[in-house]
Amino acid sequence: MFNLFKKKKEEVKAPQFLPLKVREVVRETEDTVTLYFEQPEPFLDYKPGQFLTLVMDFEGKEQRRSYSLCTSPFVDPFPGISVKRVPKGKFSNFLNERVFPGKTINVLKPLGNFTTDFHSKNKKHFFLVAAGSGITPIMGILKSVLVNEPNSKVSLLYCSRNEEQIIFKKELGTLVEKNPDRLEVIHNLSQPSDSWKGMKGRLTKESILDFAKKAELDPEFDKEYFACGPEGIMDNVVAVLDELGVLRDKVHRESFYSSAADKAHEDAAHGITGGLLTRDVTVILDGEENAVTVSPDKTILEAGLSQNLNMPYSCQSGLCTACRGKLQSGKVKMDEDAGLSPNEIEAGYVLCCVSHPLTDDVKINIE
Ligand SMILES: Cc1cc2nc3c(=O)[nH]c(=O)nc-3n(C[C@H](O)[C@H](O)[C@H](O)COP(=O)(O)OP(=O)(O)OC[C@H]3O[C@@H](n4cnc5c(N)ncnc54)[C@H](O)[C@@H]3O)c2cc1C
Numbered sequence: 001m002f003n004l005f006k007k008k009k010e011e012v013k014a015p016q017f018l019p020l021k022v023r024e025v026v027r028e029t030e031d032t033v034t035l036y037f038e039q040p041e042p043f044l045d046y047k048p049g050q051f052l053t054l055v056m057d058f059e060g061k062e063q064r065r066s067y068s069l070c071t072s073p074f075v076d077p078f079p080g081i082s083v084k085r086v087p088k089g090k091f092s093n094f095l096n097e098r099v100f101p102g103k104t105i106n107v108l109k110p111l112g113n114f115t116t117d118f119h120s121k122n123k124k125h126f127f128l129v130a131a132g133s134g135i136t137p138i139m140g141i142l143k144s145v146l147v148n149e150p151n152s153k154v155s156l157l158y159c160s161r162n163e164e165q166i167i168f169k170k171e172l173g174t175l176v177e178k179n180p181d182r183l184e185v186i187h188n189l190s191q192p193s194d195s196w197k198g199m200k201g202r203l204t205k206e207s208i209l210d211f212a213k214k215a216e217l218d219p220e221f222d223k224e225y226f227a228c229g230p231e232g233i234m235d236n237v238v239a240v241l242d243e244l245g246v247l248r249d250k251v252h253r254e255s256f257y258s259s260a261a262d263k264a265h266e267d268a269a270h271g272i273t274g275g276l277l278t279r280d281v282t283v284i285l286d287g288e289e290n291a292v293t294v295s296p297d298k299t300i301l302e303a304g305l306s307q308n309l310n311m312p313y314s315c316q317s318g319l320c321t322a323c324r325g326k327l328q329s330g331k332v333k334m335d336e337d338a339g340l341s342p343n344e345i346e347a348g349y350v351l352c353c354v355s356h357p358l359t360d361d362v363k364i365n366i367e
């Protein structure tokens with residue numbers, strides 16, 4: 001039985017916003033700031049590498065953005081996020097310029113699969129690749145390995161534009177000094193000063209290969225790989241690891257921006273919808289079936305939200321999986337699927353924020 005429009009606005013279960021109070025604002029670089037929050041009661045429950053969804057009103061409209069926690073719940077007393085400015089970006093500029101200690105920001109509970117389990121008995125070599133603000137979740141993971149796994153070690157390859165743009169430069173240096181046998185940090189700068197002696201230039205597949213091949217030097221360690229940064233670098237990392245025969249379940253990747261999802265939004269705004277038709281889909285939410293009419297210029301999430309369905313979401317770019325559902329019938333087109341693993345895609349998972357129905361029998365269960 002469909003519950004079309006059954007959930008009227010006043011009946012919609014409000015999302016569980018958690019108000020977090022900013023405790024400290026630390027300027028990391030000219031364009032990046034770290035916001036530390038007071039611990040809520042009970043303490044924020046998160047895994048290293050997960051992200052918070054910040055919820056704010058802009059131009060009278062509620063909007064959400066995802067920000068990875070740069071802290072480790074095993075090390076840091078207060079949870080924090082680091083935010084790098086994006087030109088003309090609403091949230092990133094606001095958070096860089098207009099947030100001070102004492103301000104309260106609503107968030108959704110931490111989410112995300114860019115994480116792993118840490119055990120004191122593990123003997124692993126973690127290979128981490130980060131570029132720009134992609135260092136944020138990597139920082140939480142790195143610190144968690146060092147404190148929880150005395151037999152494990154970490155190699156980090158970190159790409160920044162120049163010396164001034166290296167986020168957490170001092171903190172990383174201190175961690176290397178304290179853990180000289182367990183932590184190696186290689187900085188790669190694309191536009192360094194003349195005095196820079198380290199690795200430089202565009203990060204090529206060859207340099208990623210040299211980095212990843214270090215794994216051969218210590219066969220007795222299990223290996224796990226994390227990469228976070230722009231799509232191009234992530235694609236190269238995954239291609240190199242594929243060439244080396246690394247199993248995909250040992251490789252975690254996360255991107256903060258999808259050019260494909262961005263273009264699809266732009267196209268839809270200009271009426272370019274690639275032959276899509278208006279179709280009804282069924283969205284199962286909290287066990288209830290809801291009929292949602294999806295026009296060609298909308299994604300299934302946008303259509304559901306505009307019909308007052310309280311569907312979960314965060315990035316709206318197919319990257320974070322907050323809107324993930326399982327396809328029970330029918331076919332959809334996804335503008336982006338970078339957030340899903342090959343196993344999830346094979347199992348029929350879809351991301352509602354970038355999905356459009358291709359058939360009349362689409363039924364998606366949001367679990
Ligand atoms: C899982 C996840 C974790 C994230 N973690 C972090 C984090 O730890 N730190 C952080 O700084 N950001 C992070 N982001 C990105 C963040 O959520 C925002 O997308 C980013 O801050 C831009 O938001 P905005 O409101 O400032 O820009 P918007 O107002 O959304 O965008 C302004 C313009 O910039 C374009 N744009 C947006 N982002 C980019 C980009 N990265 N590159 C090029 N163009 C872009 C948009 O298409 C638009 O045209 C994360 C994203 C995801 C999905």
Ligand code: FES
Pocket residue numbers: 312313314315316317318319320321322323324339351352353354
């Ligand atoms: S809301 Fe992030 S993947 Fe859909």
